[in-house]
Amino acid sequence: MPKLYRAIAEYYDHENEHHAVLRQDVPFFLGQMPSRPRRQAVLELAVGTGRAAIPIAQAGHRVVGVDYAADMLEIAQRKRDAVGLGDAELSLARGDLLRPRYDLGARFDWVCVFFNSFLGFPTLEQQDRVLGFARRHLKPRGRFWVDVFQPDPSVLARPVSRGMEPTLFHVPRFGRSVLKTTDIRQSPESQVQRVTFHYTWLDEHGVTRRERTEFDGTYIFPRELRILLERNGLTVEHLWGNYDGSPLGANSPRMIARCCRA
Numbered sequence: 001m002p003k004l005y006r007a008i009a010e011y012y013d014h015e016n017e018h019h020a021v022l023r024q025d026v027p028f029f030l031g032q033m034p035s036r037p038r039r040q041a042v043l044e045l046a047v048g049t050g051r052a053a054i055p056i057a058q059a060g061h062r063v064v065g066v067d068y069a070a071d072m073l074e075i076a077q078r079k080r081d082a083v084g085l086g087d088a089e090l091s092l093a094r095g096d097l098l099r100p101r102y103d104l105g106a107r108f109d110w111v112c113v114f115f116n117s118f119l120g121f122p123t124l125e126q127q128d129r130v131l132g133f134a135r136r137h138l139k140p141r142g143r144f145w146v147d148v149f150q151p152d153p154s155v156l157a158r159p160v161s162r163g164m165e166p167t168l169f170h171v172p173r174f175g176r177s178v179l180k181t182t183d184i185r186q187s188p189e190s191q192v193q194r195v196t197f198h199y200t201w202l203d204e205h206g207v208t209r210r211e212r213t214e215f216d217g218t219y220i221f222p223r224e225l226r227i228l229l230e231r232n233g234l235t236v237e238h239l240w241g242n243y244d245g246s247p248l249g250a251n252s253p254r255m256i257a258r259c260c261r262a
Contacts, residue, residue: 002216009071024243046117050076121216131232
């Protein structure tokens with residue numbers, strides 16, 4: 001069985017804040033939304049700590065966020081409350097997208113999954129369940145939005161990559177600065193990557209402490225993404241390669257798809 005992604009919740013925002021993607025994806029998404037009606041109903045899958053959901057709600061939209069991790073949702077609620085939003089603007093629900101017949105009892109103008117979160121479902125069965133869930137929750141004229149990286153052949157060519165992307169970040173809640181590195185082990189026969197995050201810090205006595213988390217992710221090629229979407233009743237209306245609105249090309253870092261119901 002693949003191992004699903006489970007972040008260290010108090011690390012998540014701080015370890016990822018250096019990614020330019022996280023300053024660009026929500027403004028680009030908001031720029032694609034129609035001006036009328038001004039208030040749209042948005043469902044975010046894998047909402048995590050509310051990193052994307054909160055600014056979408058602050059832009060005037062009614063947002064529901066779903067995640068299976070209670071500790072991530074606790075942080076999302078804390079952040080939501082701190083900026084003066086309430087449940088009427090951003091509702092947070094704990095739920096498993098892979099559970100058969102799971103339904104929120106509402107339909108949305110947009111269903112979204114940001115920042116590679118879709119790739120945390122590495123099997124075809126899991127991907128079909130997530131896309132089926134998304135389609136079921138769309139209004140008839142609703143739109144599905146998915147944003148993932150375009151695979152880098154140079155990374156895929158290495159069976160094992162170690163010590164990638166060294167990042168130093170501070171965790172105020174714990175009063176510690178943490179060094180993070182990433183290892184990736186490829187399983188090309190199943191198109192799965194075992195990703196391990198290594199964390200190292202010094203405690204108050206100067207003793208080195210270590211922690212790690214690991215999970216299975218996948219990667220998707222452009223044609224494969226279209227096939228996955230189409231077989232789950234979603235038609236790609238537009239496919240961008242970056243947040244500047246450029247079309248997808250061979251060297252594009254992202255694959256950003258806006259889809260309608262087929």
